[in-house]
Amino acid sequence: MISRNEIKYIKDLSRKTIRFSEGKFVVEGEKLVDELLKSNFAIAALYATEGWVNSLATDVMIVTEKELSRISHLKTPNKVLAVVQMPEFWDLDETDTGLTLFLDRINDPGNLGTIIRMADWFGVKHIVCTKQSVDVFNNKVIQSSMGSIFRIPVEYVEGAEFIEEYKEQYPNHPIIGAAMQGDELGSFSFPKDGLLIMGSESHGIQDDIDAFVTKHITIPKFGNAESLNVGVATGVLLWEWKRG
Amino acid sequence: MISRNEIKYIKDLSRKTIRFSEGKFVVEGEKLVDELLKSNFAIAALYATEGWVNSLATDVMIVTEKELSRISHLKTPNKVLAVVQMPEFWDLDETDTGLTLFLDRINDPGNLGTIIRMADWFGVKHIVCTKQSVDVFNNKVIQSSMGSIFRIPVEYVEGAEFIEEYKEQYPNHPIIGAAMQGDELGSFSFPKDGLLIMGSESHGIQDDIDAFVTKHITIPKFGNAESLNVGVATGVLLWEWKRG
Numbered sequence: 001m002i003s004r005n006e007i008k009y010i011k012d013l014s015r016k017t018i019r020f021s022e023g024k025f026v027v028e029g030e031k032l033v034d035e036l037l038k039s040n041f042a043i044a045a046l047y048a049t050e051g052w053v054n055s056l057a058t059d060v061m062i063v064t065e066k067e068l069s070r071i072s073h074l075k076t077p078n079k080v081l082a083v084v085q086m087p088e089f090w091d092l093d094e095t096d097t098g099l100t101l102f103l104d105r106i107n108d109p110g111n112l113g114t115i116i117r118m119a120d121w122f123g124v125k126h127i128v129c130t131k132q133s134v135d136v137f138n139n140k141v142i143q144s145s146m147g148s149i150f151r152i153p154v155e156y157v158e159g160a161e162f163i164e165e166y167k168e169q170y171p172n173h174p175i176i177g178a179a180m181q182g183d184e185l186g187s188f189s190f191p192k193d194g195l196l197i198m199g200s201e202s203h204g205i206q207d208d209i210d211a212f213v214t215k216h217i218t219i220p221k222f223g224n225a226e227s228l229n230v231g232v233a234t235g236v237l238l239w240e241w242k243r244g
Numbered sequence: 245m246i247s248r249n250e251i252k253y254i255k256d257l258s259r260k261t262i263r264f265s266e267g268k269f270v271v272e273g274e275k276l277v278d279e280l281l282k283s284n285f286a287i288a289a290l291y292a293t294e295g296w297v298n299s300l301a302t303d304v305m306i307v308t309e310k311e312l313s314r315i316s317h318l319k320t321p322n323k324v325l326a327v328v329q330m331p332e333f334w335d336l337d338e339t340d341t342g343l344t345l346f347l348d349r350i351n352d353p354g355n356l357g358t359i360i361r362m363a364d365w366f367g368v369k370h371i372v373c374t375k376q377s378v379d380v381f382n383n384k385v386i387q388s389s390m391g392s393i394f395r396i397p398v399e400y401v402e403g404a405e406f407i408e409e410y411k412e413q414y415p416n417h418p419i420i421g422a423a424m425q426g427d428e429l430g431s432f433s434f435p436k437d438g439l440l441i442m443g444s445e446s447h448g449i450q451d452d453i454d455a456f457v458t459k460h461i462t463i464p465k466f467g468n469a470e471s472l473n474v475g476v477a478t479g480v481l482l483w484e485w486k487r488g
Contacts, residue, residue, distance in 0.1 A: 144473075
């Protein structure tokens with residue numbers, strides 16, 4: 001039996017302020033919990049309905065479907081729910097090279113999750129977000145990341161401060177900004193190492209961050225749409241990066 | 245004053261069967277209705293709150309915010325709602341060349357809308373969908389297409405039948421299928437004309453359609469994600485198509 005307090009505690013973790021004051025977040029569903037168990041993330045509590053099995057799981061509390069639906073943050077709960085310890089934020093690896101993805105004010109959880117998933121596909125080692133971006137431990141971000149959230153470190157930073165540090169550490173790396181007017185993709189060779197900054201669809205890159213950009217780039221337009229979805233644009237740029 | 249019957253009629257258009265039996269669908273919000281008014285789509289009725297203006301609009305029925313919220317399909321209604329006549333389905337242009345995008349069982353409305361939007365960016369002339377795909381007049385598809393739905397014809401077809409016809413019309417065009425195992429993007433030059441088939445994320449391309457594919461292609465993986473979002477994958481392929 002789950003206690004009333006436990007139910008309230010888990011339900012409250014759907015709120016960002018509570019997640020951060022508790023340092024915990026919730027992961028749900030068979031597929032995601034399987035990915036979670038293969039990761040280094042520390043699980044604080046694990047609830048599953050009878051019949052759910054995973055050989056990596058320890059300390060599973062068996063709950064009824066009714067109990068699961070009372071703690072779940074989903075409309076359709078799916079067999080298992082984990083309360084997970086937030087990781088310490090990762091320091092930038094001194095020897096890190098490659099592309100660092102910098103997201104400025106990405107607000108849509110689906111977009112952030114999709115970007116984390118494609119970063120994991122294309123081999124991006126880490127992502128930084130300005131603090132005005134959606135919280136990575138938001139349920140929709142986790143769901144749409146399809147488990148990539150357990151493999152790709154996502155760090156929240158003060159934008160300008162972070163770029164200052166990045167420039168000191170990697171003085172020769174370009175700081176690339178996706179823009180509506182910039183060098184057209186395909187007309188130059190995409191740098192292998194550097195910082196790639198993506199702004200929000202409606203507002204672009206903030207001025208104080210854009211001031212650091214050493215190279216603006218653009219995906220050329222061949223039709224009539226006003227803009228591209230930021231997830232799609234990021235995918236195209238990451239492919240161009242790997243394509244060489 | 246909107247009548248009770250009118251409210252019920254508009255509300256009912258949120259259901260696919262009603263949309264198709266009536267041949268009508270709903271478009272909401274300032275931005276989308278602006279795009280609609282610039283298009284060739286025929287508007288059956290237009291409802292707006294006091295103060296909304298668009299010089300292209302005729303026969304606007306002024307409604308209160310309360311009335312608008314009673315007819316709206318959105319959680320947060322936005323000034324204007326149009327009931328629109330479904331277009332006749334377009335015939336394939338005999339002289340059409342370029343890439344035709346063929347979507348097999350894309351179920352997620354956000355993905356379909358995003359794909360229509362990027363097709364409009366990259367200059368795809370039309371999209372065909374198998375009938376098991378989500379309905380293009382679904383509210384979420386329209387919203388996420390950001391108005392591109394008024395510019396890019398989306399046709400629903402019997403998959404195999406359509407491809408047979410396509411082959412007769414364009415015997416030399418390749419039929420390209422996005423697959424997990426195929427020629428790696430970047431290792432060949434992407435055909436300028438042809439049919440590009442995208443399957444659903446969970447099920448891929450149906451066997452009877454895949455049987456027509458003359459060239460399977462793959463976006464190479466550099467990291468650990470199991471798959472890419474179908475919208476992102478489509479964006480990468482369309483960019484590669486235009487990149488040349």
